[in-house]
Amino acid sequence: MKITNEIVEKHGLKPEEFEIIKKLLKREPNLLELGVFSAMWNEHCSYKSSRIHLKKLFTKGKRVIQGPGENAGVIDIGDDDAIIFKIESHNHPSYIEPYQGAATGVGGILRDVFTMGARPIALLNSIHFGDPKHPKTKSLLNGVVSGIGGYGNCIGIPTVAGETKFNETYNENILVNAMAVGHAKKDKIFYSKAKGINKSVVYVGSKTGRDGIHGASMASAEFDENSDEKKPTVQVGDPFTEKLLMEACLELMKDNSIISIQDMGAAGLTSSSVEMASKGSLGIELHLDKVPCREENMTPYEMMLSESQERMLIILEDGKENAAKRIFDKWDLDFVVIGKTTDTNNLTLKYKNNIVGEIPIEALASKAPIYDRKWIKKKPQKNKIDLKNLKKIKIEDALINILSSPNHSNKSWITNQYDQMVMCDTAQKSGSDAAIIRIHNKDKAIAISVDSSANYCKSFPLTGGKQIVCENWRNLIAVGAKPIAITNCLNFGNPENQEIMGEFAECLEGIKEACKFLNYPVVSGNVSFYNGTNKKNIHPTPVIGGVGLINKLSKPLNHKFKKENSFLLLIGKTFGHLEQSCFLKENYSIDLGMPPEINLLNEKNNGESLLQLINEDLVLSSHDVSNGGLITTLSEMSLSSLYGAKINKPKKLTNLINYFFGEDQARYVIEIEPHNFTKVEKILKNNDIFFENIGYTQEEYFEIEGELKISTKELFKINNRWYNNY
C-alpha cells in the first residue's frame, strides 16, 4: 500500500516528520511501520514538546531511588521500605467515555506501580469538570466517579484522597488524573531495561482486542465537534483481570526470574517492547502470530497498536519459563513467549514466517523528534481591584457563598463511593489535608495529597507553579508528615500555541524553584497537552501529588477541633491578598489580578517549625490556610467537629474582608492546649516565625467577635447544600 499524505495525517504525523521517518529508515515505511512510528512519536509517548523543559526539573535527593524516566518514581522511606508512585492523566478518553476512561486511567497507573514490584497501597485522583450548569457536566461527573470507584473498589486498593473542581474552562475537556502509590522492598525493585541477548520475551495478562487502537495519538490532538466518533479509541477496563495480573506478577517477583518488566499502557505492545529494548540498547524480535488475541483475524497493525488493558511484557532469565508459566496458569492468565531479545538493535516484527516490519529502535526512541517550541512570557496583570467599588457584602453571606459553592462544598458524596478502608491501613481518609496510610505491619506511615490551582497558574504561571508545590507541601506538613517527593501531572492546552507553551514553560520553572528550595524532588510524572476543543484551551492545570513520611504513627493528626477552650494560633503573616481569591470569584464572579506571592523562605521556615511543634506533640489539630482564606479554614475546622471557635477581631489589619478572606500563603491554623502556649511560643519565636493568637475553641458556635455567629451544625448543612440540590 502506498503511504499517501492523507494516511500520514491520519496517523497524527506532520509531513516533515514523515520525511524524517523516511530518512531514518532509508526507505518508505509500510503501513504497520508507520503505525508504530505514530504510536511512538505522538506527544503522549514521546514528550516531544515538553522534554527540554522537563529536563530542568529538580529530580535528585537523598531519598530518591529512581527519578523520572521509569514506570514510576521510587523513594526511600527508611529501613528496607520503598514507596513507588506516579500520577497520570486520562483526560481525553474520559471526556469521550467517562466510565471506561476513568476506570482505565486507574488501571493504567496501578500497573505502572506494580510493574516495579510494589504492592499498591493507595489510589488518589484529581478530577476537573466544567461549569456544574453545563449540560454535560453531571453525566461526566457521575461517569468518572463511578469509573474510578468501579475499578479501585473491585481490585481492592483504597481510594483515599483527591480533589474535585469545577470551572467553565473544562466544559469541553475534563481532566481525570489518577495517582497510585505502592510499597516495595528496597532490594526488590523491577525496572524496564532489557539485558542479555536471546532472552524470552513473554506476553502475560489479558488477550489483545481491537480496543484503544490509536488511543495515544487521540490523546495527542485537540477535540472538535466529531470527538464522539473517537469512542472506539477508548479502552475497556477489567479490574478483575487486573487483580489477577497484579497478584500473579507480585508472586513471580518473589524469586529472581525477571530481568525486566513493562506494562502495556499507551501504545500497547509497541511502546512496551521498544522501551525495554531502547533502555537496554538491544533489539527485540516479536512473533505476532503468537500474540493472544480476543478477536479473529487481527492484523499485525492492530496487534501492535491495540491498547487493550491488563497486559504486561516480561523478559525472563533463561530456564525460568516453566515455573513462571505455572504461576500465570494458577491465576488463569495467558502466558506466551512471543519473542526474544536480539543484538540487531532493531524492532523486528514477524508474522507467518515473514518479516512484516523492521525499524531501528533508536529511530523510534532517541531519534524521535524533540521540539523547542516558541513560547512567550506572561506579563504581570495590573488590574487592581478596589473593594470600595464593589457592592458591600456581609462577612457571613460571603462565607456562606463560599462554603456552599460547588468547589468548596463537602465532597463525601463522591468519596463515599470509593472503598477507602480496604487493606485496613487507612489511618486518615479523604476530607483532611492529606490521607495517611500506614505501612503494613509497621509503625510508620505515609501521608499523601494531590493539589492544583489552575486559576493561579492561569493568571501568572510562574507563581502558580511555585504555589502548587507549596500548597501540596503544606498539606503534608499539616498532618505531621515530612514531605519527601512529588509526582506531577501537567495538564495544558495546545503546545503549538506560543502562549500555552509559555504557560507550560513558566509553570515548570515555578515548580522547579519551589521543589529545589523545599528539597522536594519530582520523581515521576506525565504531560498531557492538547487539552481543549476547537482552539479553546483549558487553564494550565499542573497537578502535584506529594508523599510525606510519618516515622511513628500513634494518632493521625487532622483539622477537626478537638476540645473547647483550646488556643488557636495563626502561623504566618496575613497581608490580605484578594486578587484571584475565592471571595471575589464566588461573590462577584471576578477572577482578575495576580495570585498571592510565594515567599519560599517563609514557606519552608513556617512549615518546618509546625512540624517541630507536631513532633513534640504540642498540636491538637492543624489546617493549612488556602482557598477562601482564614475564615474558610476556621469554618472547615469547626464544621467537621463538635466544636466551634471564637475569633478576635484582628489588631493590625483593619479591613476585615482582607483579613479573613485574603489568600496569603505559608499559613496554618493550629489548635493547642492553653498550658502548652509558652512552649509553643518559645519554639516559634526561636525560629523567627510570625504568629497571632486569634482566639479559642468553644462549644457549638463559630463566631467572630461582633461580626457573625453560626452553629457548627448550620455550617455543616451549608457545606452540604450544593450537592443535595444538584
Added chain:
Amino acid sequence: MKSSVIVFPGSNCDRDIAVALEKMQFKNTMIWHKETVLPKSDLIVIPGGFSYGDYLRSGAIAGKSKIIDEVIKAANSGCLILGICNGFQILTETGLLRGTLLRNKNLKFINKDVRIRVMNNDTKFSNKYKKDQILKINIAHNEGNFFTDRKHLEELKKDELIAFKYCDEKGNINEESNPNGSIDNIAGIFNSKKNILGMMPHPERMIDEVISNKDGLNLFSSLIN
C-alpha cells in the same frame, strides 16, 4: 482454634481477615478456590471482595465453585461459617443462607462507617457483645440491600436469627439509619442452627484504634471462646 479463609480470584479482603484472625490467635490457613480438600477447621471465613469479578451477579460464580461444595459439607456438619460482604452474597447464592442482596437503594457503591445494633448476643459469633450494643463499623458494597420473603422474615424474627441491624448513634432503627435499603434494616443474619453468619459490614476493619476502632474485635473473641 483453626480457621480457613477461602480465597477466590477477585477476593480482596482476604488479607484483612487473615490479619484479624491471627491477631486473635486463630491458626489460620488460606485456601485457594481450586483446592478440593479443606483442612479441618473450626471456622471457615468467606471474605469480601469481587469474587470472579462479580460478573453475572455478585457471588453467583463463587457459589458454584468446587471448593464451595466442601464449605457446604463442613457447614452441614456444624462447622462455623462466617461470610462478610461478598462472602455473605456467596452464602446466599449457595443456599446456606436464605434471602438475597440487591443493589443499594441509591444505586451507588457505599463506603462509610455506620452504626449497627447487636440483636442477638446468645450465639457463638456474638457472645462477647452486649445485647443491643451499638457498634460503629465500616460498610463497603454495591449490593448490600438485604431482601427476603415475608415468611423467612417472620422466621428470622421469631427464632432470633437477625444478628445485626443498622441503626443510628442512639440505637434507633429507622429509615434514616438504613444505608442501603435492607428490609427491616437487617445487616446480618444467622442460619437456623446459628452456625452460619452472613453480614455486610466489615468487622475485620474495626480491630485497631489507629486505623478505626476496636468494635469488630469481639466478634472474633466470641468465636475463639
